[in-house]
Amino acid sequence: MTDDNPVNAHLNAYASGSAQVFQAARDQFVVDRDLHIYLHNGVRVTRRTVSAPADVECPYPGLAAFESEQAKWFFGRDRLVAELVGKVGHQLDEPGMQAVIAPSGAGKSSLLRAGLIPAVAQGALPVRGSAQWPQVYLTPTARPMPALANSLAALTRLPPEHVWRVLHARPAAAGALVATEMRRQSAAVPLVIVDQFEELFTMCANPAERVAFVDALTSLSPRGTTGPPAALVVFGIRADFYAAGFDLPSVRAALQDVPVLVPEMSESELRDAIVCPAQLEHLDFADDLVELLLRDLGTGCATDGYPAHRLPMLAYALRATWQTRHGHTLTVAGYRATGGIAGAIATAAQRTFTRLSSTEQDIARRMFLRLVRIGDEDVRRLLPTDELLAAFPGKQAHPVLAAFTANRLLTQRENTVEISHEALLRAWPTLRKWLDEDRAGNLVRQDIEDAATGWIRDKRSNSVLYRGNRLTAARDWAAQPNHGLSHTGHAFLAASVRQFKRGKRIRRATIALLVVLTVVASVVAGYALDKRDEAEFNEMVAASAELMKIDSTLAAQMYVAARHYGHSVHLDSALVTSQNAPLATVLFTNYGNNEQLGFSALAHSPTTDLVAATDTTTKLYLWSGPPGPPTVVPLGGQARREPGVLAERRPACRRPRRRDVPGMGHHEPGDSDTGREAGARGAGRPGGHGVRRAGTLSRHRRAGRQRPLVGLGRPGRTEPDQRRAGRCAGRHPHHGHQPGRRSPGVRRRRHRAPLGRVGSATRHPDRAAEAAGRRTRARPGVQPGRPGTRGRHHGR
Known part of the structure; x- marks a missing residue:
């Protein structure tokens, strides 16, 4: 019947x-x-x-939210649906995004899918023809901008690539794009619903993409404008992400401007949600089953209300009870067999898990871990089905996915899969154990999987591969057994290791090349230094050999200095030769004595060490014995002030004649003017030219020259003018031998001692410096007065 x-x-x-x-x-x-x-x-x-x-079709969706096709079973939210429709219609006059805020499990997604979408499609908006307005529903996912571009492309019937280029170049151009296409097609105002808005913070890791996504949504319904917007925008966000939404200005304005709050259902609304769907399917409830359900949910006079997260548990318990129904009757025994509201989810999940083989159970563990984003608060994540299945070899994961989907624990939509509700994360102890037993390792695995996904998306670009400490930590974690890393993660990690080793080889090769170049540069530099020293050595030896003909003392010093640069047979022979050459000995210097005037004439006794000199102050200076201060003897007359030279002692080239100098005897008849000048006139008569007898050292003064040849003495150096003075004395035409040549047996002796300013060099230093500059020409690159310098007499 x-x-x-x-x-x-x-x-x-x-x-x-x-x-x-x-x-x-x-x-x-x-x-x-x-x-x-x-x-x-x-x-x-x-x-x-x-x-x-x-x-008979089950009227209870279980953990999954109601879809728009299941709107006939969606009861208990009639008042809230009417409120939301009114707020959305208000956007036609005052544009601005409409926010829907609800705690997890309160039924936010069901309100949008099975409440708002069917109501608008049935003409609930106060505009004629609104029932035919297009609608799009989307979730941000990990890539919100591509998701929005695909949805707007379906809305405007434009190619997705074109929409993506427009949004990528300027996100705020989304409103103009949609408005232009809608006016061209019809006068419709589309409805854009963004559910799970919290994925913008839990799944999208790019802050810039978040801002671009919000800018694009805001341009569809900009707040503060007049007239119909380009689209009606509604987004649903979990209440615990209310604070995160305040970081985005447009979202903050929507959250503050009278959002729709999804409250707990009253007891009468819960009765309607339980009984009315069953009546539509001609289902009956056993006695006291509805009261038992409400009591287990937490309603009643003794409580302030049920926890919001238990509403999905009620829906799943009703679905499990329907599966164990007695005919068309839902019985208390069948309800208790499911574990009740508190245990229905865990019982169903564990029963499904235990029916799998050991290999399939390991796949299920790895699958659920990939479908959960681990963080401060664990949340489910949406993954492409192909990406999830690609993590497992062959088709081993297909039956596992089908088993949990059949029991409404996993939900598949088109090409995506996700956990049906986050209540499963709290209600299934096995899943909680998987998440907590190696939380740090799961975080590393999650980072690797996310990076691997981006690596595949970027066509295996090396720029996203791991490096440095991040790679080291990932390799250490992957070395542990049963890490559960997918094949994509393995490939990504292997590519990172290869890139690291390649970079290491390049660094080693670069370092080796730099070392080789450094060694080569050092060898070349050392060779250049050796050649420079060799050139200096050869130049010094050649200069010493040339100077040996003129100044044996300076030549000997240069030979000794050259010995520090190198060795040669010629240099050793020259050193021996220079040791046998006559060297001059300085008897007295006038270093630092400003009162002592220059010497005008001097003479040397051929038989003793007595040396005599006169200056322009009618004084006679006598030296005898070792070098030291002279004995001063006053003389009569007035002598012309004339600069002098240093006193030196030389062996006589030939025996000189007697002088009118104390201790030297008298002049013999027939003496030349030279002897008389030095002994008598030269010491006290102006214009004297000094001693001209061979074997003495005299200051040489050429006719017409106003300044004497005076060197500016410095400690430990022999000045060019001093050497020139010695050379001039040795080449004087009255010596009786050829100019510039030494007589046999002559031995010059010089002692490197501190030399000072004498004569006009002390009293007129500017004139002395000018005279030294005119009379001395130094070899380029060699300072005057140093080894290797040859002083030359100008005008010779």
């Missing part, structure tokens, strides 16, 4: 022999397509139900 009212029926039975006859204990009746029979044999009553074929 097909009548819904109970129909009385009578059963007559006959039996023969040992057969037993049962009598109906009470009236028999038929409900819809189920036949319920109660029989008793006088001892007990037996109930038997003959059910109709199980082609």
Whole structure:
């Protein structure tokens, strides 16, 4: 019978022999397509139900949210749907995004999918023709801008690549793009719904992309403008991400401007949500089952309300009870068999897990870990189905995914898969154990998987590979057994290691090349220094050999200095030769004595060490014995002030004649003017030219020259002018031998001692310096007065 009212029926039975006859204990009746029979044999009553074929659709979605196609089963939110429709319609006059805020599990997604979308499609907006306005529904995912571009491309019927280029270049151009296309096609104002808005913070790791996504949404319905917007924008966000939304100005304005809050359902709304879907499917509830459900949920006079996260548990418990129904009746026994509201999810998940093989259980563990984003608060994550399955070899993951999807623990939409509700993360102890047993390792695995996904998306670019400490930590973690890394993660990590080793080889080769270049440069520099020293050595030896003809003392010093640069047979021979050459010895210097005037003439005794000199102050200076201060003897007359030279002692080239100098005898008849000048006139008569007898050292003064040849003495150096003075004295035309040549047996002796200013060099230093500059020409690169310098007499 097909009548819904109970129909009385009578059963007559006959039996023969040992057969037993049962009598109906009470009236028999038929409900819809189920036949319920109660029989008793006088001892007990037996109930038997003959059910109709199980082609009835379950009106309870379980952990998943209601879809728009399931709107006929969506009860208990009529008032909230009407409020939301009114707020959305208000955007037509005052544009601005509309926010829907709700705690996790309160039914936010069901309100948008099964409440708002069907209501607008049924013409609930106060605009004629609004029932035909296009609608798009999306979630941000890890790449919010591509997701929005694809949705707007479907809305405007433009190529996704074109929409993506526009949004990528200028996100705020989304409003103009949609408005232009909508006006061209029709006068419709589309509805854009963004659910799971919190994914913008939990899944998108690029702050710039977050801002661009919000800018694009804001341009669709800009706040503060007049007239219909380009689109009606509604977004749903979890209440615990309310503070995160305040970091984005446009989102903050929407959150502050009268958002729609999803509160707990009242008891009457809960009854409607439980009973009304069953009545549409001709389902019946056993006695007291509805009260038991409400009590387990947490409603009643003794409580302030049920926890919001338990509403998905109620939906799943109802679905599990429907699966164990008795015909078309949901029974208390069937409800208790599911574990009730508190244990229905865990029972179903564990039952599904235990039916898998050991290999499939390991795949399930790795699969669920990839579907959870681990952080301060663990949340589910949406993954492309191909990406999730690619982490496992072959098709081993396909039956695992199908088993959990059939029990509504996982939800597949088009090409994506996710955990049906985050209540599973709290309700299934096994999953909680997987998440907590190696949380640090799971974080490393999650980072590697995310990086591997970006690596594949960027066409395996080397720029996103791990390096440095990050690679070291990832390799250490991957070395542990049972890490659960996917094949994509393995490939990414292997590519990172190869890149690291390649870079290491390049660095080693670079360092080796730099070392080789450094060694080569050092060798070349050393060779250049050796050649420079060799050139200086050869130059010094050549200069010493040339100077040996003129000044043996300076030549000997230069030979000694050259010995520090190198060795040669010629240099050793020259050193021996210079040791046998006559060297000059300085008897007295006038270093630092400003009162002592220059010497005008001097003479040397051929038989003793006595040396005499006169100056322009009518004084006679005598030296005898070792070098030291002279003995001063006053003389009569007035001498012309004339600069002098240093006193030196030389062996005589030939025996000189007597002088009118104390201790030197008298002049013999026939003496030349030279002897008399030095002994008599030269010491006290102006214009004297000094001693001209051979074997003495005199200051040489050429005719017409106003300044004498005076050197500016410095400690430890022999000045060019002093050497020139010695050379001039040795080449004087009155010596009796050829100019510039030494007589045999002559030995010059000089001692390197501190020399000072004498004569006009002390009293007129500027003139002395000018005279020295005119008379001395030094070799380029060699300072005058140093080894290697040859003083030359100008005008010679």
